[in-house]
Amino acid sequence: MSDIQKLKDIASQIRRDILRMVTGAKSGHPGGSLSSTDVVTALYFKVMKQNPENWSRTGEGYDMFFLSCGHESPLLYSALARRGYFPVEELGTFRKIGSRLQGHPATDTGLPGIHEASGSLGQGLSVAVGAALGKRLAGDPNKVYVLVGDGESQEGQIWEAAAFASHHKVGNLIAFTDWNGQQIDGTTEEVIGPDNLDLRWKAFGWNVLVVEDGNEMEQILSAIELATELQSKEPKPVMIMLKTVMGKGVDFMEGTCNWHGKAPKPEECEKALNQIKETLGDY
Amino acid sequence: MADYINTGNKDTRSGFGAGLLELGKENPKVVALAADLKGSVKMDAFAKEFPERFFQCGIAEANMIDTAAGLSLNGLIPFVGTFAAFATGRVYDQIRMCVAYSETNVKIAASHAGITLGEDGATHQILEDIGLMRMLPNMVVINPCDYNQTKAATIAAGKYNGPVYLRFGRPSVPNFTPENQVFEIGKAIKLVDGGDVSIFATGHLVWEALEAQKLLAQEGINAEIINIATIKPFDENAVLQSIEKTGCAVVAEEHFIAGGLGELTAGVLAKSAKLVPMEFVAINDKFGQSGTPAELMKAYGLDAAHIVEAAKRAVSKKTA
Numbered sequence: 001m002s003d004i005q006k007l008k009d010i011a012s013q014i015r016r017d018i019l020r021m022v023t024g025a026k027s028g029h030p031g032g033s034l035s036s037t038d039v040v041t042a043l044y045f046k047v048m049k050q051n052p053e054n055w056s057r058t059g060e061g062y063d064m065f066f067l068s069c070g071h072e073s074p075l076l077y078s079a080l081a082r083r084g085y086f087p088v089e090e091l092g093t094f095r096k097i098g099s100r101l102q103g104h105p106a107t108d109t110g111l112p113g114i115h116e117a118s119g120s121l122g123q124g125l126s127v128a129v130g131a132a133l134g135k136r137l138a139g140d141p142n143k144v145y146v147l148v149g150d151g152e153s154q155e156g157q158i159w160e161a162a163a164f165a166s167h168h169k170v171g172n173l174i175a176f177t178d179w180n181g182q183q184i185d186g187t188t189e190e191v192i193g194p195d196n197l198d199l200r201w202k203a204f205g206w207n208v209l210v211v212e213d214g215n216e217m218e219q220i221l222s223a224i225e226l227a228t229e230l231q232s233k234e235p236k237p238v239m240i241m242l243k244t245v246m247g248k249g250v251d252f253m254e255g256t257c258n259w260h261g262k263a264p265k266p267e268e269c270e271k272a273l274n275q276i277k278e279t280l281g282d283y
Numbered sequence: 284m285a286d287y288i289n290t291g292n293k294d295t296r297s298g299f300g301a302g303l304l305e306l307g308k309e310n311p312k313v314v315a316l317a318a319d320l321k322g323s324v325k326m327d328a329f330a331k332e333f334p335e336r337f338f339q340c341g342i343a344e345a346n347m348i349d350t351a352a353g354l355s356l357n358g359l360i361p362f363v364g365t366f367a368a369f370a371t372g373r374v375y376d377q378i379r380m381c382v383a384y385s386e387t388n389v390k391i392a393a394s395h396a397g398i399t400l401g402e403d404g405a406t407h408q409i410l411e412d413i414g415l416m417r418m419l420p421n422m423v424v425i426n427p428c429d430y431n432q433t434k435a436a437t438i439a440a441g442k443y444n445g446p447v448y449l450r451f452g453r454p455s456v457p458n459f460t461p462e463n464q465v466f467e468i469g470k471a472i473k474l475v476d477g478g479d480v481s482i483f484a485t486g487h488l489v490w491e492a493l494e495a496q497k498l499l500a501q502e503g504i505n506a507e508i509i510n511i512a513t514i515k516p517f518d519e520n521a522v523l524q525s526i527e528k529t530g531c532a533v534v535a536e537e538h539f540i541a542g543g544l545g546e547l548t549a550g551v552l553a554k555s556a557k558l559v560p561m562e563f564v565a566i567n568d569k570f571g572q573s574g575t576p577a578e579l580m581k582a583y584g585l586d587a588a589h590i591v592e593a594a595k596r597a598v599s600k601k602t603a
Binding site: 064108115117128137138157161167 | 314335340358377379381386
């Protein structure tokens with residue numbers, strides 16, 4: 001089996017996990033989690049240097065990932081569990097009292113893989129920039145990756161961080177925008193356009209790569225490769241704009257904001273799971 | 284007890300600057316971030332000495348707080364400096380999620396706190412910052428009283444592992460606590476022994492309380508003066524022991540009554556069934572205005588004269 005096929009299979013299982021977790025918790029955010037699944041799979045199962053068995057919050061000596069759009073927590077938890085950070089069975093505790101898998105990522109539960117709390121939008125990029133600067137100061141050659149939502153980019157702080165990272169030439173930071181064009185109240189254009197995010201990142205002095213199909217594993221991996229190559233030549237932050245589909249993989253969730261923060265009913269979940277192959281065994 | 288002598292007026296913010304520089308020399312992990320106020324918050328010397336460890340953030344405080352949180356993950360010890368108004372209210376959500384909840388080792392250096400910021404007026408005179416910060420779990424809140432103590436508190440904050448809110452001010456005020464003191468986080472400092480009334484003061488009001496103590500002594504009232512340099516964790520025992528002896532209290536602070544040291548003290552006394560007469564020298568539910576620091580302290584009832592009156596009222600209620 002090719003590497004790419006393996007990654008696609010993992011992404012498929014993560015999508016099943018997301019749906020089952022959110023259904024089990026009767027709450028959570030499936031739409032964005034499903035649209036970002038492929039890039040997070042690529043990072044955790046192909047790109048990142050990491051040490052799941054002996055994870056440290058400092059990230060020293062390893063790559064670090066930050067989920068700025070913290071509501072996509074089911075995606076992050078599934079990726080971490082499937083990668084061996086904690087037992088897969090724990091996914092069933094998502095959003096339940098006493099769980100390490102809080103509604104939004106938290107550090108006080110001691111869950112391996114979470115460097116910083118997120119969920120209040122617009123903040124994770126700044127934290128990632130700080131972590132990247134810290135690595136630079138420590139002479140740690142590894143990278144920092146961060147995932148930002150397109151709706152989230154309406155927060156002013158995103159642009160504070162954009163200017164800061166550009167000004168301070170944070171050249172070990174690769175950011176991704178999950179550019180699915182949907183948010184709670186409608187499309188990003190309807191809610192507060194113009195959605196010209198690629199132009200904005202360019203204007204802020206970042207290198208910008210646009211991935212036409214941000215749910216295609218090959219395209220994601222090529223973009224990350226290109227970003228790394230760019231940074232080996234010039235210390236500049238890179239933004240990879242992933243044109244994705246909200247709710248990717250489930251026909252009735254795709255391309256609509258209706259499933260941003262809504263859990264499917266058990267029968268809806270069943271219908272969704274029928275469309276997604278179980279590849280690694282459900283938890 | 285020692286008679287406290289003013290060794291010369293100095294601003295507490297310069298105490299912070301001196302402490303930060305000393306920390307920077309001691310520990311290469313100390314870094315500093317400013318939001319276009321590095322001169323005002325006295326980070327200049329650090330920035331000059333350690334340019335590679337100083338990060339100018341521009342007028343973008345939210346990013347500054349969270350960038351500091353990110354820096355701290357790698358084991359660095361970031362100090363962020365700006366005016367207290369912009370170091371708290373403006374960035375409350377950032378501090379809440381990425382500093383307090385995430386328990387990152389970020390030190391928030393808040394200068395120009397309170398009404399003594401002066402002429403810039405109410406937009407910049409934050410009087411609720413202690414309340415905002417002490418409501419947050421995991422947050423240590425320190426409010427030193429003079430230059431020497433601010434320097435010592437800065438060094439202590441740098442050595443403590445966890446979030447710290449360090450509050451200091453703009454004007455030159457008497458410098459009277461020992462040079463090169465060691466600051467103990469969480470410990471109240473008894474400055475004068477007395478049996479008639481306990482005066483718990485914090486920040487710039489500590490010197491005013493000492494002045495008030497002398498005036499009260501002339502009238503035969505022996506006031507005990509306690510410097511509450513750490514608001515959180517709060518030294519409950521020091522308060523209770525003093526009240527046991529004096530039976531009444533005055534709390535003096537450059538802050539709103541709401542959320543301040545007075546309410547905190549009242550809560551501790553109520554919880555311990557020590558229902559004693561108590562007076563609040565603080566600002567009650569109104570914004571400040573432009574003026575010189577001395578004019579404002581007087582106009583808003585935050586000087587020695589007002590502490591004297593409050594102490595007399597407390598004592599009279601006790602004997603009534």
